[in-house]
Amino acid sequence: MTQKAQDRITTVQAAVIVSNFLLGSGILTLPRASAEVVGTPDVWFSVLLGGFVAIGAGILMAVLSKWHKGKTVFQYNQKLLGKWIGGTIGLAFVIYFFMTAAYQVRALSEVTQLFLLEGTPSWAIVMVFMWVSLYLMFGGINPIARLFELILPVTIVIYLLVMLMSLKLFEWDNLRPFLGQGILPVLDGVRSTALSFLGVEIILVITAFMSNPNHSVKAVVIGTSIPLVIYMLTVVIVIGGLSLDGVLTRTWPTLDLIRSYEYTGLIFERFESLLLVIWIMQIYSTFTITYFASALGLSQIFHFDIKTCLYGLLPIVFTLSTLPQNIDVLFALGDFLGKSAFFLFVPIPLLLLIITKWRKGANKDAAEKSGS
Amino acid sequence: MRRRKVDHKRWITGCMATLILFLQTGCWSKDEIEDLSIYVGMALDLPYETVLERKMDQLGSDYRKRNHISFTLQIVDKQSEAKSGDTKDDPTSKPYLNISETGDSLFEMIREFATRLERPVIGHHLKVIVINEALSRRYSMNNLLSFMLRDNDIRLNCLVMMSSGTARKVMEAKGNSIIPSFRLNGMVDNRYRTLKIIPPVSLSKLESQMNAHASYLLQNVIAVNGEVKLSGAAVILGKTQKFIGRLSEEELLGTIWLTGEGKGGVVKSYDPKTKQVITYELKSMKSKIKSRVVGGKISFHVSIESDGRLIEEWMEGNETIDDEFIIRSEKATSKEVQRLIKLGLNKIQNRYKTDVVGFGSRLSIEHPKVWKQVKENWDETFSQVPITYDVKLNISETGSKQGH
Numbered sequence: 001m002t003q004k005a006q007d008r009i010t011t012v013q014a015a016v017i018v019s020n021f022l023l024g025s026g027i028l029t030l031p032r033a034s035a036e037v038v039g040t041p042d043v044w045f046s047v048l049l050g051g052f053v054a055i056g057a058g059i060l061m062a063v064l065s066k067w068h069k070g071k072t073v074f075q076y077n078q079k080l081l082g083k084w085i086g087g088t089i090g091l092a093f094v095i096y097f098f099m100t101a102a103y104q105v106r107a108l109s110e111v112t113q114l115f116l117l118e119g120t121p122s123w124a125i126v127m128v129f130m131w132v133s134l135y136l137m138f139g140g141i142n143p144i145a146r147l148f149e150l151i152l153p154v155t156i157v158i159y160l161l162v163m164l165m166s167l168k169l170f171e172w173d174n175l176r177p178f179l180g181q182g183i184l185p186v187l188d189g190v191r192s193t194a195l196s197f198l199g200v201e202i203i204l205v206i207t208a209f210m211s212n213p214n215h216s217v218k219a220v221v222i223g224t225s226i227p228l229v230i231y232m233l234t235v236v237i238v239i240g241g242l243s244l245d246g247v248l249t250r251t252w253p254t255l256d257l258i259r260s261y262e263y264t265g266l267i268f269e270r271f272e273s274l275l276l277v278i279w280i281m282q283i284y285s286t287f288t289i290t291y292f293a294s295a296l297g298l299s300q301i302f303h304f305d306i307k308t309c310l311y312g313l314l315p316i317v318f319t320l321s322t323l324p325q326n327i328d329v330l331f332a333l334g335d336f337l338g339k340s341a342f343f344l345f346v347p348i349p350l351l352l353l354i355i356t357k358w359r360k361g362a363n364k365d366a367a368e369k370s371g372s
Numbered sequence: 373m374r375r376r377k378v379d380h381k382r383w384i385t386g387c388m389a390t391l392i393l394f395l396q397t398g399c400w401s402k403d404e405i406e407d408l409s410i411y412v413g414m415a416l417d418l419p420y421e422t423v424l425e426r427k428m429d430q431l432g433s434d435y436r437k438r439n440h441i442s443f444t445l446q447i448v449d450k451q452s453e454a455k456s457g458d459t460k461d462d463p464t465s466k467p468y469l470n471i472s473e474t475g476d477s478l479f480e481m482i483r484e485f486a487t488r489l490e491r492p493v494i495g496h497h498l499k500v501i502v503i504n505e506a507l508s509r510r511y512s513m514n515n516l517l518s519f520m521l522r523d524n525d526i527r528l529n530c531l532v533m534m535s536s537g538t539a540r541k542v543m544e545a546k547g548n549s550i551i552p553s554f555r556l557n558g559m560v561d562n563r564y565r566t567l568k569i570i571p572p573v574s575l576s577k578l579e580s581q582m583n584a585h586a587s588y589l590l591q592n593v594i595a596v597n598g599e600v601k602l603s604g605a606a607v608i609l610g611k612t613q614k615f616i617g618r619l620s621e622e623e624l625l626g627t628i629w630l631t632g633e634g635k636g637g638v639v640k641s642y643d644p645k646t647k648q649v650i651t652y653e654l655k656s657m658k659s660k661i662k663s664r665v666v667g668g669k670i671s672f673h674v675s676i677e678s679d680g681r682l683i684e685e686w687m688e689g690n691e692t693i694d695d696e697f698i699i700r701s702e703k704a705t706s707k708e709v710q711r712l713i714k715l716g717l718n719k720i721q722n723r724y725k726t727d728v729v730g731f732g733s734r735l736s737i738e739h740p741k742v743w744k745q746v747k748e749n750w751d752e753t754f755s756q757v758p759i760t761y762d763v764k765l766n767i768s769e770t771g772s773k774q775g776h
Contacts, residue, residue, distance in 0.1 A: 114524050169576075173733055180740025246580025249521075260528040260576040270527070 011215040013145035018223025021199035024286035025107035031238040038189035050193030051228035058200035058220035065207030073204035074300040097294035102320035169241035195338030201345040413446035413553030415539035437475040495525040502539040508615035528576035534606035546598035567637035587726035626716020632659025641708035651684035674761040725755035
């Protein structure tokens with residue numbers, strides 16, 4: 001499938017897409033998930049290191065993608081590894097992307113049912129959500145990017161607002177001592193925190209749409225840094241407010257922090273619905289981009305029309321999202337996706353990078369030889 | 373001709389879009405606020421069935437349960453609902469309604485109210501939970517508050533208090549203008565006027581202490597004839613999360629001075645020379661706990677600093693308030709503070725053996741390695757640890773009266 005000329009995004013839009021993908025369901029669970037592994041108040045440090053790891057992986061993928069101008073990973077890995085191996089790996093990416101989409105939409109329905117729409121059946125929440133997203137995706141990457149550009153600033157402003165309002169619960173002592181149990185728990189925690197930066201891998205796909213693919217590294221670094229700052233802030237404020245021990249038993253700690261204060265006398269007393277609104281927008285963007293990436297992958301591997309793929313995936317993703325029997329299975333699925341992402345998006349891009357480099361070298365040699 | 377066709381098509385799609393709107397369901401999960409009973413307070417007591425409950429039991433109200441807890445909900449009752457429940461005196465005009473059940477599962481009892489009230493109860497606006505001391509001696513906080521911490525409507529900023537008397541009594545008020553739960557919630561804000569109110573403990577704060585197996589204080593409330601007083605504090609033992617004893621008002625003052633968490637209040641003492649009243653109003657209070665570990669032996673030193681004004685003095689004649697008198701007042705006041713601290717410290721260290729002041733968290737910050745070793749049995753260790761303190765008070769002004 002060839003892309004139309006107007007399907008080009010700017011560097012800023014690429015960065016925004018990366019940011020919006022990263023900021024997904026994780027933001028509500030990150031403080032607990034990371035606190036469980038780290039076990040000391042230095043969780044924020046683990047998040048910082050995890051962010052660096054993610055940026056490193058992102059740079060790797062961005063460099064790889066910019067060497068294959070105008071091609072997505074689904075196209076160039078077939079070129080590099082052959083039709084079958086490349087196709088299989090591409091398919092693995094596709095499966096990973098739509099599984100992530102299904103995971104996100106399920107997390108959405110869980111939280112919405114618990115805190116917002118107790119009586120609404122989950123299918124009604126999920127279906128409306130998926131249809132609206134489908135409508136956006138039919139426009140291609142450009143409308144997606146433009147909508148994301150609208151969502152991100154709104155998210156940041158509202159998120160900062162509700163988090164800063166919780167500062168009256170904040171206690172420095174909850175974050176101390178720094179490195180009390182040494183650096184080891186922190187390093188251990190990186191395993192878990194790095195997973196919250198899932199989403200950098202989208203650079204493998206969107207570089208193909210960038211009008212200036214040479215800036216893909218810049219896009220991925222900026223795109224990852226915004227969530228890095230937001231995550232750090234989240235972990236510091238949530239643990240500072242609820243304390244490490246208080247976080248461990250909360251299913252959705254960030255939301256619970258917002259549920260722990262109220263301001264009487266303002267127009268709003270409680271702010272969890274504001275947080276939920278922006279969170280739903282973030283899930284929407286994560287869902288849209290993962291779904292789009294997997295449909296795009298399918299269409300490029302099997303040479304289908306992308307519209308067919310977009311429609312075809314709809315029942316699959318919906319069914320997948322209903323499969324986890326309970327919330328523990330859902331979180332287990334999230335962990336599994338994180339781990340598989342680690343195996344998919346670190347060794348394979350590295351391998352592809354080496355092959356590309358080697359081929360380039362070979363081509364250069366050949367060119368020199370034929371030239372002389 | 374062609375143009376008209378296009379218009380026609382547009383018109384039809386426009387109509388269809390409008391018609392579809394009528395098929396929309398709107399909010400599926402809506403509950404009109406008029407159809408709900410909003411509860412704002414909870415009281416947990418030892419099983420003691422109300423007269424009404426006993427009469428209902430006689431009429432055959434029965435299900436399989438063990439009578440462990442008497443549970444009272446306070447519902448704001450602004451509407452002219454036909455009253456049912458236990459409000460005995462003047463049932464027509466109280467702005468609230470208390471309703472009690474006895475049983476073993478709090479949630480079951482809450483749902484039980486659906487069989488007794490026209491409008492089902494909803495917990496979004498729960499402000500305060502009052503727990504009876506004797507009940508808390510029997511059951512741990514983990515059990516008593518399990519439902520509240522799991523529920524998705526109850527917010528975590530709901531306050532938790534204890535009552536040395538019947539908790540249900542705290543939920544009653546004289547007159548017809550007070551909602552007792554709101555009154556309690558408002559009284560907690562008076563911390564800038566007295567040292568006898570501890571920093572409010574919300575569900576989220578309590579849960580973090582509970583998970584850390586730490587000991588902590590909860591404000592004690594007493595109620596007589598529909599009037600309440602915040603008096604002293606209940607001590608919850610970390611290991612069991614059960615009530616272990618109470619701090620009197622003076623002992624509580626001592627621990628507040630140790631934590632330095634007071635926002636405002638008074639210290640009354642007697643002039644050693646004239647035996648007359650000297651009252652000090654504090655403007656600021658600071659305490660610094662320093663932990664020391666020498667050869668495996670843990671000790672603490674607390675430096676307390678306070679700044680305030682001389683607000684009342686009962687001098688016999690018209691003696692001048694000179695520097696000498698100010699120094700004497702400072703001394704008398706700081707001696708009084710030391711007496712309070714000694715009282716409080718003695719109680720928590722020797723009697724209850726619980727660290728409710730936060731010495732442990734200082735140790736964990738300053739000596740994390742040592743803390744890791746003593747963490748398990750901290751309350752026991754704490755009772756043996758030497759604690760020293762010094763009090764520095766400064767009377768920086770004498771109010772709007774100078775000299776005499």
